[in-house]
Amino acid sequence: MKVQKRSGQVEKQGSITLALMAIVFAVAMGNGIAHFGTSTMPFQVGAVMDGRGVSASQAGIFGLCEVGALACVMIFLSPIIHRFRAVWIALTGSAFSGCAHFAMYFLDPTFPVLCALAVVAGSGYGLLYAAVITGASASENPDRIYALGSSGTLLIIVLLMMILPFVATHFGPFGIFLGMSAIILVASPALTGFFLSKKAQHQPSGSVLGQRGAAALLILWSLFSFGTGAIWSFAERIGRHLDLAPETIGFILSASTFCGLAGTIGAAITSGRVPRLWAVAIGLVGAGIGCLLLGLAWDSISYACGVLTYWIFYMYLYAYLLGSSAALDPTGRIGTAGGGCERLAFAVGAPVGGLIVDHGSFGILGVMAAVLCFIAIPLCIPTLNRALKGTGGPRLAGIT
Numbered sequence: 001m002k003v004q005k006r007s008g009q010v011e012k013q014g015s016i017t018l019a020l021m022a023i024v025f026a027v028a029m030g031n032g033i034a035h036f037g038t039s040t041m042p043f044q045v046g047a048v049m050d051g052r053g054v055s056a057s058q059a060g061i062f063g064l065c066e067v068g069a070l071a072c073v074m075i076f077l078s079p080i081i082h083r084f085r086a087v088w089i090a091l092t093g094s095a096f097s098g099c100a101h102f103a104m105y106f107l108d109p110t111f112p113v114l115c116a117l118a119v120v121a122g123s124g125y126g127l128l129y130a131a132v133i134t135g136a137s138a139s140e141n142p143d144r145i146y147a148l149g150s151s152g153t154l155l156i157i158v159l160l161m162m163i164l165p166f167v168a169t170h171f172g173p174f175g176i177f178l179g180m181s182a183i184i185l186v187a188s189p190a191l192t193g194f195f196l197s198k199k200a201q202h203q204p205s206g207s208v209l210g211q212r213g214a215a216a217l218l219i220l221w222s223l224f225s226f227g228t229g230a231i232w233s234f235a236e237r238i239g240r241h242l243d244l245a246p247e248t249i250g251f252i253l254s255a256s257t258f259c260g261l262a263g264t265i266g267a268a269i270t271s272g273r274v275p276r277l278w279a280v281a282i283g284l285v286g287a288g289i290g291c292l293l294l295g296l297a298w299d300s301i302s303y304a305c306g307v308l309t310y311w312i313f314y315m316y317l318y319a320y321l322l323g324s325s326a327a328l329d330p331t332g333r334i335g336t337a338g339g340g341c342e343r344l345a346f347a348v349g350a351p352v353g354g355l356i357v358d359h360g361s362f363g364i365l366g367v368m369a370a371v372l373c374f375i376a377i378p379l380c381i382p383t384l385n386r387a388l389k390g391t392g393g394p395r396l397a398g399i400t
Contacts, residue, residue, distance in 0.1 A: 026193030027132055028152025030090050032160075033097065033184055034129035037066050037122055038229070038346055039157045042236035042253065043164050043176050045350070049237075051173035052111050056234070060354030062111075063233050066118035066125075067347035073126030074340030078333050086135030087194035089127050094191060096124025098184035104177040126340070133335045135194045154315070156187070158258040165250030213328050213387020214337070220380035221321055221338045222345040224284060227372030228314060229346030230353030231291045231365055235307060238362050244300055252300070256307040263315030276320060276327075277385050281377050283317025288373030290314075295366015306366075327388055 037044075044066070045059045052058075100121035104114060132149075160183055167179035239249035270279055290313055294306030325335040356365045 022193035023135065024149050024193075025152070025190050026087075026090070027135065027149030029156065029187045029190035030128050030132040030135070030194070031149060031153040032156030033094060033187055034125050034132060035153065035157060036097070036160065036180055036184070037070055037125045038232075038343065039257065040160065040164060040176065040180065041067070041229075041233045041350065043161070043168070045233055046236045046240070047168065047173040047176050048111075048114070052114070054111060056237070056354040056357045057351060058111070058354075060233065060351030062115055062118055063350030064347045065115040066122040067229070067343050067350065069119040069122030070126035070129065071122075071340045071342075071344030071347055073123050074130050074336055074343065076340075077126075077130050078337035078340060084134075085194070086131040087192060090131035090135070090191040090194055091188065093124040093127025093129075093131060094184055094188040096127065097121045098124070098181045098188070100124065101177040101181040101184070105171075105174050105181070106178075108174070126343070129339050129343075130336050131191075131194065133339060154257060154260050154264070156183075158254050159183075161254035161257055162250065165246050169246070213384050214334050216380045216383035216387065217321070217324055217328065217334065218338055218341045220280075220284075220376045220384065222341045223372045223376040223379070224287065224317065224345075225342040226345035226349045226352075227291060227369035228287055228310065228349075230349035230356070231294055231369040232310070233346075233350040233353050234357055234362065234365065235294065237357070238294060238297060239303060241362060242297060242299065242303055244303065248300065252304045252307055256304070256311045259308050260311040260315035263312040263317075264319060266312075267316050267319035276324060276388065277381050279320045280317065280324070280384075281381060283313050283320060284373045284376055286313030287317060288370035291369035291373065292366050295362050295364070295369065297362075324384065324388065 041063055045056075045063060048054060048059045048062050049056065097120075100117045103109070104117050104121075107113070109117060160180070163179055163183075164176045167175040169175075171178055235253060236249055239252070244252075267279070274282075287310060290306055290308075290310030292306075293302060293309055297303040297306050321338065322335055325338050328334050353365055356368065
């Protein structure tokens with residue numbers, strides 16, 4: 001009897017481990033695909049400018065359509081996201097995005113149609129991002145799942161950004177959209193791992209903004225994303241402005257994304273050792289410095305340093321923002337709303353960045369991005385600190 005009981009326990013532990021691995025894999029793939037739109041925006045902006053001969057401002061409108069749709073979908077879903085199964089949201093989102101990018105390449109659309117397809121693609125990314133947040137939050141060990149999944153996410157993004165320049169060389173400027181749809185098709189089966197996650201058991205009451213500290217966190221998140229999104233959308237153009245080879249630009253952008261692992265690992269190491277909001281302030285300052293270096297870059301080394309600094313502190317801060325949202329609301333509603341506000345600010349930052357580039361310079365764009373990161377500290381952190389003290393939960397950051 002004891003042998004049978006022990007055998008049953010081992011079998012149960014094995015099934016739990018396999019379930020955990022499946023959800024981690026789903027989070028890694030889903031989060032990676034969900035970030036395709038924003039992570040590859042420099043390449044997309046370059047493709048639209050080269051393939052359609054439009055200005056930086058018009059290319060920014062394309063970015064606004066794609067990332068704006070992502071943001072609106074997440075904000076719309078945030079009050080009710082806990083009612084749905086993550087797997088169906090994720091699979092629907094991947095279908096939307098994959099088909100839209102496939103059509104961008106094969107239909108050779110006019111600019112207005114291209115913007116319409118960008119809305120469809122962005123909506124798919126919004127569904128995927130929402131599914132990842134709720135799928136991880138509803139699991140038994142969301143901290144571990146999201147921490148492990150984030151590493152896989154960065155590897156997927158690095159792979160994508162290394163492939164895109166070569167695809168564009170062989171298939172033309174719009175070849176990047178073919179590459180994106182192909183990777184989405186290959187990665188989508190992994191999303192079925194969300195079948196093993198459950199809907200949130202706790203049913204929250206009240207609106208998302210009615211939660212204490214939610215407004216301060218969303219404003220901070222938006223200011224950070226507006227500035228970083230504006231400069232990141234033109235990171236590829238900055239490299240071209242410095243007369244760097246496309247292969248060099250692609251290598252720097254992909255390598256810097258991979259170095260974002262240093263930010264994730266740094267957040268894991270400082271978790272529980274550095275007060276949460278001190279870590280948030282460090283992330284904002286570091287990201288601002290990265291934006292400033294990128295905008296004022298004068299050669300390949302300064303360009304690489306700017307992009308590297310940007311990604312390390314972006315990923316470091318990202319972990320703490322998600323941890324703060326979970327501390328305020330464990331159901332994932334604030335996290336979903338925060339992701340939506342982040343992407344909406346990123347979307348608006350693209351055309352604003354285009355206007356600054358057309359009528360000013362990359363240096364002015366870098367200064368603007370840095371200032372927005374810096375002013376978020378005195379504007380939002382004191383209110384957020386009072387709210388986190390009132391939650392009764394942990395006041396030190398953990399990766400969620």
